[in-house]
Amino acid sequence: MKNVIKRSWAEPYKMKMVELLKMTTPSQRKKALLEAGYNTFLLKSQDVYIDLLTDSGTAAMSDRQWAGMMMGDEAYAGSRNFYHLEEVVKNIYGYKYLIPTHQGRGAENILSKILIKKGDIIPGNMYFTTTRLHQELAGGKFEDIIIDEAHDPENEFLFKGNVDLNKLERLVKKYGAKKIPYVSIATSVNMAGGQPISMKNLKELRAFTKKMGIRIIHDMTRVAENAYFIQQREKGFANKPVKEIVKEICSYTDGATMSAKKDALVNIGGFLAINDWDVFEEARNMVVVYEGLHTYGGLAGRDMEAMAIGIGESVCDDHIRARVGQVIYLGEKMRGYEIPIVKPIGGHGIFVDAKKFLPHIPQNQFPAQTLAAEIYLDSGVRTMERGVVSAGRKANGENYYPKLELVRFTIPRRVYTQAHMDVIAESAASVYERRNKINGMKMVYEPKYLRFFQAKFERV
Numbered sequence: 001m002k003n004v005i006k007r008s009w010a011e012p013y014k015m016k017m018v019e020l021l022k023m024t025t026p027s028q029r030k031k032a033l034l035e036a037g038y039n040t041f042l043l044k045s046q047d048v049y050i051d052l053l054t055d056s057g058t059a060a061m062s063d064r065q066w067a068g069m070m071m072g073d074e075a076y077a078g079s080r081n082f083y084h085l086e087e088v089v090k091n092i093y094g095y096k097y098l099i100p101t102h103q104g105r106g107a108e109n110i111l112s113k114i115l116i117k118k119g120d121i122i123p124g125n126m127y128f129t130t131t132r133l134h135q136e137l138a139g140g141k142f143e144d145i146i147i148d149e150a151h152d153p154e155n156e157f158l159f160k161g162n163v164d165l166n167k168l169e170r171l172v173k174k175y176g177a178k179k180i181p182y183v184s185i186a187t188s189v190n191m192a193g194g195q196p197i198s199m200k201n202l203k204e205l206r207a208f209t210k211k212m213g214i215r216i217i218h219d220m221t222r223v224a225e226n227a228y229f230i231q232q233r234e235k236g237f238a239n240k241p242v243k244e245i246v247k248e249i250c251s252y253t254d255g256a257t258m259s260a261k262k263d264a265l266v267n268i269g270g271f272l273a274i275n276d277w278d279v280f281e282e283a284r285n286m287v288v289v290y291e292g293l294h295t296y297g298g299l300a301g302r303d304m305e306a307m308a309i310g311i312g313e314s315v316c317d318d319h320i321r322a323r324v325g326q327v328i329y330l331g332e333k334m335r336g337y338e339i340p341i342v343k344p345i346g347g348h349g350i351f352v353d354a355k356k357f358l359p360h361i362p363q364n365q366f367p368a369q370t371l372a373a374e375i376y377l378d379s380g381v382r383t384m385e386r387g388v389v390s391a392g393r394k395a396n397g398e399n400y401y402p403k404l405e406l407v408r409f410t411i412p413r414r415v416y417t418q419a420h421m422d423v424i425a426e427s428a429a430s431v432y433e434r435r436n437k438i439n440g441m442k443m444v445y446e447p448k449y450l451r452f453f454q455a456k457f458e459r460v
């Protein structure tokens, strides 16, 4: 019998420089975690071995991006790097007008202030923390119109980022289209576990909103990862380059906010892009108040150059296959240990189901927060809570109790190796083995906004 040789793939890059990490002992980690009030956001990064807190601003830039940094034109106005970025955004994403911002939430702030009036409703495919807060601060109310499957970590539907058009139709009937300034659509829905929206669903949404005269604003933070899933999973896209799919996605929307710290492979930066001249004009004026002049928006010229180059790299098939491939490798490994994770595996990280992992801990004792703390204690791997702490409180002061109580193992782009992925999976597995001995926590300090960043906890 002939042996079938398995053909592995590997990363389409090699290392030119390395960053040394500190290894810690269990007693050092215990001390560090206690000082951080059991909140992984409050750990010092020097006490962390493998940092999976976020994929935001944590990418390794390429040699080309670093070379671009040296070409920064640090003029106050009209930097050549701005024009390069503007051209790239137009060519790759297809949006007409560009306003750079220091990061995604800078764009969310400006856009929400311009488009939302008091009492408006903003439907969206699941909330994101900063996005919803800016919508609320502008006087709007977010309404979740994602399909029900997205709230079920066990459901293996391939496009859990899809919109339920019936939910949207009901909102339009109830409030009237005039009360809905736009539908807020994220590609690769973060809080659902990095789940994609299908092109078919997006097209249907476009047709409906066009009829109603409602805009679609695209949170395109992880658009390339979404496009990769469309290429892999949706009929008719298998032979299309990710770059083309990205452009098609954007073509069904009217504008976008972007945190370039994710997909676009930079450590800082973002933008607002819009096709509507009137909105652009207002945004161009407002950015001066909150970020900086409209040709730098809080960024240095070199940051805009790195972003322009990073956007180009982010839509290359080889890059995105390796990026998502690494996430899938980690997810499969965890599934091998029977660790309950959100399925299907998403684009930017593995989301562990803390309710299933620690079923004896009630949600008001923060199972996901507890699990993130335990993983750190075990191995120095830093993860993040995405559950009741992240969800925050409603306007009336009650806690939101989201169905999803997750710990996010977020994978930075181009930073860690397959061996790191093995260490991470093994650490999660050994915490899983002793799960019955783990107790929940109580919150002893709670800030007013986005509490997950700074809240402190004690064990019960």
Ligand code: F0G
Binding pocket: 053, 054, 055, 056, 103, 104, 105, 106, 128, 130, 131, 186, 190, 219, 221, 258, 259, 260, 261, 269, 270
């Ligand atoms: N939209 C999405 C979908 C995001 O994931 C983020 C940030 C933002 C907007 C805000 O962008 O941080 O540049 O201001 N997500 C990070 C994360 C913080 O860890 O998921 P920002």
